[in-house]
Amino acid sequence: MDLTEQQKDALTELINIAFSRTAASLSELTGNRVELDVPEVSVHPMGELAGALGRYVQGEVATVHQIFSGPIAGDALLLLNHDGAVNLVDMLTGIDPPARRLGASSKEVLSEIGNILLNACLGIFGDLLKVRLSFTVPRLHLESLADMLESLVIGKDELHYALLIGAQFHVKSTEITGSMLIVLGIASLEHLIRAVQEWTQTSTFPAVDHERA
Amino acid sequence: MAKILVVDDSGLSRQMSGRILRESGHDVVEAQDGIAALETYFLEKPEVVFLDINMKGMNGFDVLAKLRELDPHACIVIATADIQSSTRKMAAEGGARGFVTKPFVAAEVARAVNAALEGCKEWI
Numbered sequence: 001m002d003l004t005e006q007q008k009d010a011l012t013e014l015i016n017i018a019f020s021r022t023a024a025s026l027s028e029l030t031g032n033r034v035e036l037d038v039p040e041v042s043v044h045p046m047g048e049l050a051g052a053l054g055r056y057v058q059g060e061v062a063t064v065h066q067i068f069s070g071p072i073a074g075d076a077l078l079l080l081n082h083d084g085a086v087n088l089v090d091m092l093t094g095i096d097p098p099a100r101r102l103g104a105s106s107k108e109v110l111s112e113i114g115n116i117l118l119n120a121c122l123g124i125f126g127d128l129l130k131v132r133l134s135f136t137v138p139r140l141h142l143e144s145l146a147d148m149l150e151s152l153v154i155g156k157d158e159l160h161y162a163l164l165i166g167a168q169f170h171v172k173s174t175e176i177t178g179s180m181l182i183v184l185g186i187a188s189l190e191h192l193i194r195a196v197q198e199w200t201q202t203s204t205f206p207a208v209d210h211e212r213a
Numbered sequence: 214m215a216k217i218l219v220v221d222d223s224g225l226s227r228q229m230s231g232r233i234l235r236e237s238g239h240d241v242v243e244a245q246d247g248i249a250a251l252e253t254y255f256l257e258k259p260e261v262v263f264l265d266i267n268m269k270g271m272n273g274f275d276v277l278a279k280l281r282e283l284d285p286h287a288c289i290v291i292a293t294a295d296i297q298s299s300t301r302k303m304a305a306e307g308g309a310r311g312f313v314t315k316p317f318v319a320a321e322v323a324r325a326v327n328a329a330l331e332g333c334k335e336w337i
Contacts, residue, residue, distance in 0.1 A: 006224065013223040016267060017315050020294035033299040038222070038269050128316060200225055 003193075008041050010196045015039040015165050018125045019180050022078075023169055025120040029113065030091055032171050039167040049162050049183070050149055056166050056179035062102065063141040063148055064114025068122055070133040071191050074163075074184035075152045076118045082142075084176035085110055091174070107140050114138045121180060129195040152183055161186045215330055216240045218259035220250040220276060221292070222268040229317055230263055230292060237323040247271025251279060254287070261329050263322075264309075266293040266300065277307045288333035290325050292317070 016039050023034040044052045062085035064078040089106040115138045126133040141148045163184040170177045217239045221227045231241045242257045244250040247270055266273030280287040290311035291304040301312050310332050311325035
């Protein structure tokens with residue numbers, strides 16, 4: 001199961017636009033510049049997904065997980081290093097003295113941050129592809145990678161491959177680093193490829209109503 | 214009509230922006246990374262460089278700085294999905310003469326490139 005170079009290129013560019021909106025939202029929330037890597041697109045057998053995710057997930061992480069459904073369905077994940085997640089909540093809530101762990105109220109704040117950031121990404125993703133996506137309430141995971149993988153919806157559809165789209169980011173002048181990931185089952189891949197092809201064939205991009213900085 | 218160098222690591226974005234610029238009456242040459250952009254700039258001598266930021270290897274800011282160092286008259290329009298205000302500020306401070314965000318809207322691309330062409334004439 002492979003994507004052509006052209007399909008990979010188009011998907012990467014689409015995701016670059018979507019993830020950049022998330023980075024901009026995070027920059028607005030924190031007041032700091034956010035550096036975003038070029039997104040990577042890859043297809044993996046389900047059994048190898050944990051290993052593939054390992055490049056984005058190191059050490060203790062806080063994961064905000066949002067399931068999206070519609071013609072294209074999958075999992076959107078915002079992964080933050082644990083200290084960075086604590087740091088982010090402190091920055092936004094002005095807790096003094098800064099907390100060292102994530103308490104109940106911090107978890108709620110972090111879930112809402114994830115909600116804002118993941119919706120910024122999935123919103124433009126849906127707009128560009130002209131598909132309507134529905135979202136679940138985001139869930140915060142503070143558990144191992146294996147347990148987090150168990151919670152992915154694509155793991156439950158007995159399909160053999162997953163499309164992994166990811167990019168790492170860093171909030172400048174802070175300890176906050178993280179990754180954004182979208183994981184799709186193969187059931188959605190064909191629809192996604194078709195939608196991306198339609199997107200690439202439009203003579204000009206649509207005038208999407210996004211914030212101009 | 215002017216010669217425009219489109220620099221983007223995405224073939225799709227080069228295709229999209231190239232089509233818009235050609236339809237606006239410009240000649241388009243392309244480069245897919247920073248090093249190729251520097252080579253093509255000095256070979257083709259474009260009037261405007263339409264430059265992506267988020268690229269592997271040399272990113273757009275590196276290319277902007279290098280081009281402006283080698284040619285202080287280089288006329289550069291930034292084309293990026295990064296809508297952070299800090300990015301716009303860094304582009305302006307780096308000497309870019311225009312800023313366009315992705316997804317591209319044809320009228321905005323044409324307007325930014327034409328405004329840069331007009332503005333850059335004053336430098337020369």
